[in-house]
Amino acid sequence: MSKAIGIDLGTTYSVAAVIEDGRARVIKNAEGENLTPSVIAETAHGHILVGSVAKRQAAANPERTILSIKRHMGTDYRVSLNGQSYSPQEISAFILRKIKSDVENHLGECVEKAVITVPAYFNNAQRQATKEAGIMAGFDVMRIINEPTAASLAYGLDREEIQTILVLDLGGGTFDVSILELGDGIFHVKAVSGNTRLGGDDWDERLVDYIAEKFSNEYEFDIKSDKIGLQCLREACEKAKRELSYKPGTKISLPFMKTHSGEIKNMEAPIDRETFEAITSDLRDKLIGPTWQALSDAELSPGNIDRVILVGGSTRMPVVRHLVEKIFNKKPYIKINPDEVVGIGAAIQAGVMMREINNVVLVDVTPLSLGIETESGLFAKIIHRNSTIPTSAGQIFTNAKDNQTAMDIHVLQGEREMAVDNISLGLFQLTDIPALPRGKAHVEVTFEIDVNGIVKVSAQELYTEQQTGITIDASHLLSDEEVEYAVKEAQAHAEEDVKRREEVEINIQADSMIRAAESELASTPYMHQIEAVILDLKEALAEGESNLIKNRMDTLRSLLE
Template identity: 40%
Template sequence: MIIGIDLGTTNSAAALWRDGQPVLIPNALGDMLTPSAVSLTADGALLVGMAARERQATHPRDTVTAFKRHMGTQQIATLGKRGFNAEELSALVLRQLKADAEAFTGEPVTGAVITVPAYFNDRQRKATRRAGQLADLKVERLVNEPTAAALAFGVQTREQEPFLVFDLGGGTFDVSIVEVFDGVIEVRASSGDNRLGGEDFNERLIDLARPRLQPQSALDAADPVVLHELLRAAAERARRTLSDANEAEFAIVLDGKALSTTVTADAFEEAAAQLLQRLRDPVLRSLRDSSIRVEDLSEIVLVGGSTRMPVVRRAITRMFGRFPNATVHPDHAVALGAAVQAGLLARSAALEEVRMTDVCPFTLGVDTAEPDGRGGYRTGIFSPIIDRNTTIPASRASYYQTVSDNQKQIHFGIYQGEARDVAANVKLGEISVPVPRKPAGQIGVECRFTYDSSGLLEVDISVPGTDVTRNLVIVDDADAMTDAEIAKRRDALAALKVHPREQSENAAVLARATRCYEAFLGDQREFIGRWIGMFESALEAQEPRAIHEARQRLVDALDSVEGERFL
């Protein structure tokens, strides 16, 4: 069975194609969203999902979130005595989603379609594939997140006019312009910003509120790691409140003292002005690349939990001169689209008339030299071969000549990016081809790039008039792993003590209750403490029905204090 997975910065979700439609897969708590969070308990067990997220404010050094932003880097997060990179942490989340899918369907999951931000580069995409391998999943395809959302929207509506998918999640921002015609869902252009999302808006709220919290001496004396998590949680609550109100309380409890201030929607919008401005550039780039005018767009489709923010919706309305389409569930669309892609791969009869095309999100090219006007050459200049937003699969060729007399070979560095200087782009690999020794400019070679829908880049170099050819399939040599190395790392993750899936709901509720107990004071704290004690007594009695009833009473009590839990 192949499932679709939205591996998100803040939350992840899984879905499958069943009975002619995409179906979301609930986790052990019955939720459709699983927080992308990992935490280590005192007894050395790893928690994944909501139970881990609830521990972030109370155990910041034992919990890690937003690791998707470090995908493809060597940044290490330490939990206990072990370090984890982003792909290993992502593998733990993927493994949890795989277990949830198998529990939901009663069938083994063998493969997955995993979504990635449209602007993920080659290194980040390969890291995502490795995360899938470490989770014991065959990654059938990586699909751009806005493309997946467009697939869900396009299959649902069969919209005939071009529409724009505006995808603002917890950590990334993507835009795609899509057309649907005669069952073909065609992505015309994609653009985005890998460092822009809801977490950045939280930071602006923190910058706004922190100077107003008194006394400042209490903040200065606090553990900075603990303080930041308290502020982050308060910002998330305030941001959520501002979705429905004109002002919100920004409150933390630090060393038993309540510190609070009020933030208004207008002040938040002013503080976030720079972030809102950054939403414009990817939109303009995608419109330019697709040669589609704003007035020709039939819909502006909102995707991603951060599009719920009124400040974002107002910015979109001003940008396009119309109200956006909010009919697609912002948190579910990407996972549902991944499930549609899984259905396409499985050749579902219900999708026989549906075809999808995607685009190359980055320009691909080589480094070259150009005359410097003084008789020499300036090196390190990027020469594009496949332009960004070219429909894939694509094959393009360019021709290059020698630049010095009796040159023995031509060396190409393979790059991905948009900068003129290759040093500012991402190097994917390199290849050399021997050439006959002749005066400069008399020997030319053909360099052909072939890029397919799975993100594989093949480079072919040939010297016309000779039998000399060279071929390179781009592999990330710095991080490439053999099958044995993958198996070894997979076994190491499997050997970790992971909290039982069946107990996830109890762990999540207890973690939430602990966080609430530390966040409130006075009668509310006493009230929460009593309900925690009753729940812990039920757990010790090990009677399933009593545990279920006590857990529900505790959840109701927590909801009455802080409102219903919001993913």
Template identity: 50%
Template sequence: MARIIGIDFGTTNSVISTIDNGKPVVIPNSSGDTLTPSAVAFQKNGDVLIGRTAKNQAVINSERTFLSIKRHMGADFRARLDGVSYSSQMIAAMIMRRLKQDAEKYLGETVEHAVITVPAYFSDAQRQAVKDAGKLSGLNVLRIINEPTAAALSYGIRSEGSELIAVFDLGGGTYDISILEVCDGVVEVKATSGNNHLGGDDFDSVLIEYIAKDFQRKNNIDLTKDRMALQKLREDAEKAKIMLSEASEISISIPFITADNTGPKHLDITINREVFEKLVAPLLEKLIAPAKQALEDAGLMPEQIDRVLLVGGSTRIPAVQQAIEQFMGKPVSKSVNPVECVATGAAIQAGILAGEIKDLILVDITPMTLGIETEGNRFIPIIKRNTSIPCSDFKTFTTISDNQRVVEVHILQGESDRASANISLGKFQLSGVRQAPRGEPRIEVTFSIDANGIVSVAAVDLDTNHSQAITIKEMNRPTDSQLETQGLFIERKLG
């Protein structure tokens, strides 16, 4: 098989990797950096900037610059620029295409295949969107793999014996906790939980709010109402957060951040680590509930975990490490690079698929329960969360009205008993049901989840053998022909 790359598509930064002589290697981008900012900027002359150059000009081009697009994957996101409507998939695809080009330049060969990572707690719609972005970038996405699982693979390739591992993955936009067992070349995921709306961006936002309020108190100007000033503040707040992981106190100085009728205004503020940790305390508390859930689902107590791995740049924050160590009752391990291990794990999975790595096996799980809606807003589970994938299961249902000829199947993902409280993945209708009194027909609904965690559903009337089947596609997912058209557009746009 041709070369397969591993892509850690991150909220803040993305990383690419490959297998070289049986070992994972991180590939530098064209600037020689291993981290490529997940940023896309559209210039008025039609050029598209990606990565560091896009992020660097965000202050002066904030309305045409897209950061943290990963947080919009699977959502109804649209940005209209210069007469073109861009979806989150299209913007993400531009980042992935640049990663593909950087890999080809480094390797000196064409790259056609990839393994791409996603947060473990991503929904089916979000996974589909990432896979679509990969296709739009010109890549054949062989596998979608969960980020904590990729990190465990990166650790497991060097591990001997048997260990229970907790992987805490706190990136720029998402948080996952996975419990895994590594034993004699088998990496088995036991349970996972998480929060798709918790990450480094939220730590930045807390700091931005604090600084903006201080500035408003001193100058009676709200910086959050000024797009350019806010972008300047966002960049310096991110830098301050990173610096506070090393220094106990930092100063932020932004001259000419804004102006009023009295003249230009300068921002100067000093923040110490103690203040920062008080500000982010509510975010630190949000780390614990998913960790408790994952351990409970795995049937384990914190003291039974042998090793705690940290993944994602936000785990470098000392307060994050302290919160995790306090909950787990043991020090965190620093045996893997928190920023690169997800990408190297993706490369290891690529190596397994290509047959280059033969002594490692991965057993992953589905992160959320899948089922259908029934009468009275009830949610009936068919595949429970933390079931090993690929998998398939079914349940038999019946009609609710006499002589009912059509049955609507509403597919949901979540943990609530109430259908309306869960994530709707899609609907389809099974027609041609045998006319009979209600409760008599037998409708078998089968759910299947592939190795990428993507769902297919089939329904069949067991009396007439009429059937209907779909692979779940959220309402806003493009068709195959639309994907082809958008992919050609991106290829022309980026070259």
């Protein structure tokens, strides 16, 4: 039997883990790292780069580098690579294929099954898109589970006493709060809340805006109008944000920047933690509302929470930990690496489903209410938010007009009272309704949600038993045929991908050399020469020309020696 793995498909980084000897462990990628950047790029020669190599060349190739695609899952957003248009799930499939290949190479066996995590507040379209991405990557997606739920599995597996846990998950692009009751091998999700458009990327962008303005004033250079310069600044600001989590201050430095006049300048700006927290205070405040909403939905107060668990690399920011201490009057529980805990939990769920782990039951909930539009544009909720899944529920509706023989069923997801204010999931029509006076025809609308949180809706006229329905697959998502085509296309290019192995390996070596060189900058007298060669090597990665990459690696190697 092939292995099943757990995957945390993140906005900025992704993680894979597997159960071995009854315990979950993170699997290193081809570059020897636990975290794989969720980055895709196209070189000048039309080759696709995925992961660390794509991230390293982003500054030299910003127009053909795709970042944070997870923020667009479940939408009709498209990107272009090699002259082709791709959906967010197709781009995510590139990341998942790399993960699958790296895991198989590491384990020495084929991996077909996976549990993939999503933010707790992802709606149906976003969950469906995530599942499609997994299928296109060649996985049998056994389950889609919420990221905070996965984190609780990782933390609570060995606990027997009943306790109430709040999981605060701040990743690169999303924010979730989940409240769970753990005990006797049962993981019961009581409430979820969050914001799918808030994450560490927003802190990065705020710092980018602040430093860009300083550079404009000091150097008379609008770095935002220079695509390469802007990407360099984004990378420097992300690095500075991480450093400010453990240092009171740092310096953002961009060497060899070419201004609009063609002048080369070394640009620098100091930033301290106090200033960083001041310019991002409104982002911090956005964490408070969903936290109190989850507590309210679970009918709990902060004092009822036994442990607060932090998940996601962005929770390393001191301001997040101070906020937790202020609300809950206790320090957060940080036992597992917040970057890896979700992947580990996903692996545990995979282990449960493969019967490698026993005595664990996961009870999850739906994050938003589901229902239909009724007369006058009202939203009738049929399954309410935080209902335990899998579940089903129905409600009987009548005809709004005399002799109405057809009824349009508009399926919605959300919490607003008016249909127009909620998320539209799909539309179908029930026909051949008997021509009866208003209020006399009876139609039962039934919703079913499976363990992945994916929705099926049916409508039946009770007198004639005429029935129709849909599995929610909004128009902006791919059809089964399109998903199948994407899978076949990936299989058709498998041989071509093997031929490119040498190129990929060269890219990996270059990426490793760049990382090693950057770590040595502070201790070498040749700092500026090395920085210049690093930039040349990043440009070579963007070009995708193997011989050029080799030559520039040799140049860098000679300087380091």
